[in-house]
Amino acid sequence: MGFKTLELAELERDKARARQQRARQEDSGEESGDDLPQTQAREVFEEVEEDDEGEYDDDATMNLLSQQAEDMELSQGEDGDETVAIRWAPITQSFSSQDFMDVEEPDAKKPTLSADQQRAVDIAVSGRHLFFTGVAGAGKSFTLERIIGALRAQGKRVAVTATTGVAATVINGRTVHSWAGVRLGLQDLGFFLTMFNDKQHRNVRRRWLETDVLVIDEVSMLTVKLFEKLEAIGRGMRAGKRGTQLDLFGNRCEFGGIQLIMSGDFAQLPPVGSKRLLFESRVFQDMFPMAPSNCVLLRKSFRQVGDDGLKGVLDEIRLGNVSETGRRLLNECQFTTFGKEEEERCAYLYAFNKDVERRNRERLQELKQKTGGEIVTMASRDVIEDDQPKPFPWPSDAWPQELQVAVDARVMLLYNVDVERKLANGSRGTVVGFVRRGETVAVEMYGPVQRGEDAEKRVGVTVSFDPVEKGESEVVETIFHCPFVVSKVLRPEDEGEKGDEIVTMTGSESGEESEEEREGETLATRYQFPLRLAWAMTIHKAQGQSCPYLEVNLNGCGMNAGQAYTALSRATSAKTMRVKSFHKVIEQVRADPRVINFLRQLERL
Numbered sequence: 001m002g003f004k005t006l007e008l009a010e011l012e013r014d015k016a017r018a019r020q021q022r023a024r025q026e027d028s029g030e031e032s033g034d035d036l037p038q039t040q041a042r043e044v045f046e047e048v049e050e051d052d053e054g055e056y057d058d059d060a061t062m063n064l065l066s067q068q069a070e071d072m073e074l075s076q077g078e079d080g081d082e083t084v085a086i087r088w089a090p091i092t093q094s095f096s097s098q099d100f101m102d103v104e105e106p107d108a109k110k111p112t113l114s115a116d117q118q119r120a121v122d123i124a125v126s127g128r129h130l131f132f133t134g135v136a137g138a139g140k141s142f143t144l145e146r147i148i149g150a151l152r153a154q155g156k157r158v159a160v161t162a163t164t165g166v167a168a169t170v171i172n173g174r175t176v177h178s179w180a181g182v183r184l185g186l187q188d189l190g191f192f193l194t195m196f197n198d199k200q201h202r203n204v205r206r207r208w209l210e211t212d213v214l215v216i217d218e219v220s221m222l223t224v225k226l227f228e229k230l231e232a233i234g235r236g237m238r239a240g241k242r243g244t245q246l247d248l249f250g251n252r253c254e255f256g257g258i259q260l261i262m263s264g265d266f267a268q269l270p271p272v273g274s275k276r277l278l279f280e281s282r283v284f285q286d287m288f289p290m291a292p293s294n295c296v297l298l299r300k301s302f303r304q305v306g307d308d309g310l311k312g313v314l315d316e317i318r319l320g321n322v323s324e325t326g327r328r329l330l331n332e333c334q335f336t337t338f339g340k341e342e343e344e345r346c347a348y349l350y351a352f353n354k355d356v357e358r359r360n361r362e363r364l365q366e367l368k369q370k371t372g373g374e375i376v377t378m379a380s381r382d383v384i385e386d387d388q389p390k391p392f393p394w395p396s397d398a399w400p401q402e403l404q405v406a407v408d409a410r411v412m413l414l415y416n417v418d419v420e421r422k423l424a425n426g427s428r429g430t431v432v433g434f435v436r437r438g439e440t441v442a443v444e445m446y447g448p449v450q451r452g453e454d455a456e457k458r459v460g461v462t463v464s465f466d467p468v469e470k471g472e473s474e475v476v477e478t479i480f481h482c483p484f485v486v487s488k489v490l491r492p493e494d495e496g497e498k499g500d501e502i503v504t505m506t507g508s509e510s511g512e513e514s515e516e517e518r519e520g521e522t523l524a525t526r527y528q529f530p531l532r533l534a535w536a537m538t539i540h541k542a543q544g545q546s547c548p549y550l551e552v553n554l555n556g557c558g559m560n561a562g563q564a565y566t567a568l569s570r571a572t573s574a575k576t577m578r579v580k581s582f583h584k585v586i587e588q589v590r591a592d593p594r595v596i597n598f599l600r601q602l603e604r605l
């Protein structure tokens, strides 16, 4: 497909989106800002925001906020050494009507909910906080979509989020960090409450104030510390609005009265950099008491339909205890073979980054031999401040200085470009071509230098992203023309909690920084494509996805049933899954006793 065709397809899609939005606005009697140029429309919107603010007494609110900040200062707790695990910062923090988007009426053809799924929907529409969980493929994301539809039909303003970008794409949401405006969430409560009250952050503030229901998916990866911080921010931000009243059920207004809908499976991946699991949080326990009125366990898996053998072995691994029958099945999976096309679509999962990188390098060389195509090296453009050492000691998690790609190479996106359009950190696709000078202005301005034949002319890379299977089996194809990403090393103004330098990865299509990102002194900046090779990926990147063809290497998953379980449960059937390094690991797989205990309590409800 030529580039012009790609651009046209994109244009058509944007037009269709605009048409849909206009139709929705007309239906709801809302005035459309579409006829205005974009900036003007934004100004109109901001004026409305200013007016809304009149509802609150700003001085009184500020006093309350500072008081609350002192009262609720969060301690570091045992998670004090939390590592910086999420390497991006939101591209834009802007509030959009999409945050509170209407949804279509339920379609009679859509699959019907199981009794447990229906119970979750009923609790959600009753206005109570809801936590629901279930085995991988039990339809947690699917049920969330139904819940969101039902709540919006009640006129509620629902913010849809997940703990990772890829998980957010599945439910048409954004990351909870981005929604909440907290980036990595490293600063203390007072910092956020003060920050959200300056004019620059009015959009974040407005989101906190106007949301009725906050949905968070894949909560097994949410740290106790961040969850409790979000709860305190909610209370702090909304204090001027609702005080510290009790809600309809006589509860203290957690999250300042926002209803919480949380979903995830603690038998899958735990949070990065923290030993505590979310259900150990006192705030979580208060909000979601172990009772049928607040918690639901979905028991049936819909992913491995028709493969009871695989379902059975997954249930065993989940609890860290694999039977002889289960071992035999996994043993047979060592010898699964795929046809040529299936092998191309296969996802290879590893526990370690070094294995992922090795496998991807091998596949790139194989591709070159097979097609005779050229491997293109994208060298980053580095800007290092005068007083900084040269070469600059880039942190190990900075984007690579040299990125190698080729046409037909499988690649993965490295930050959340546009989660609503399914372009999230972890989204996978295939390189379809290179964009040459003159075909796009933005690329010329911000493109990195390339080496290799024809390098002068090659200034961009075009990727066709895989369709994302939504909860209800629709597919959305996205063809994406890569923007560039700025990777910065900053010395923050407030020195952070640890006084260390913080690495901030920021991205924007224009290459310009957004207001919120202009904090601290820039030491060095790297311009690079936000891509990495992705025939192989880490198990973390695969959470929440279904993989029709899968190879799992279990090396490194010992002692961590969550990793083995997450990896193997991406498969839709044992026939389309190849398992490697299984013997050594299966003896060691142990489930976390805290998780087993938590699940047993849920079973008894």
Ligand SMILES: Nc1ncnc2c1ncn2[C@@H]1O[C@H](COP(=O)(O)OP(=O)(O)OP(=O)(O)O)[C@@H](O)[C@H]1O
Binding pocket: 111, 112, 113, 114, 117, 134, 135, 136, 137, 138, 139, 140, 141, 142, 143, 265, 302, 303, 470, 471, 472, 473, 543, 544, 545, 569
């Ligand atoms: N009631 C249902 N009827 C038919 N299909 C369903 C139903 N519920 C879920 N599914 C299908 O099952 C598959 C898995 O669902 P989903 O991805 O929501 O599971 P999940 O619990 O979120 O999985 P994971 O824990 O791996 O993220 C999807 O293809 C979904 O469409």
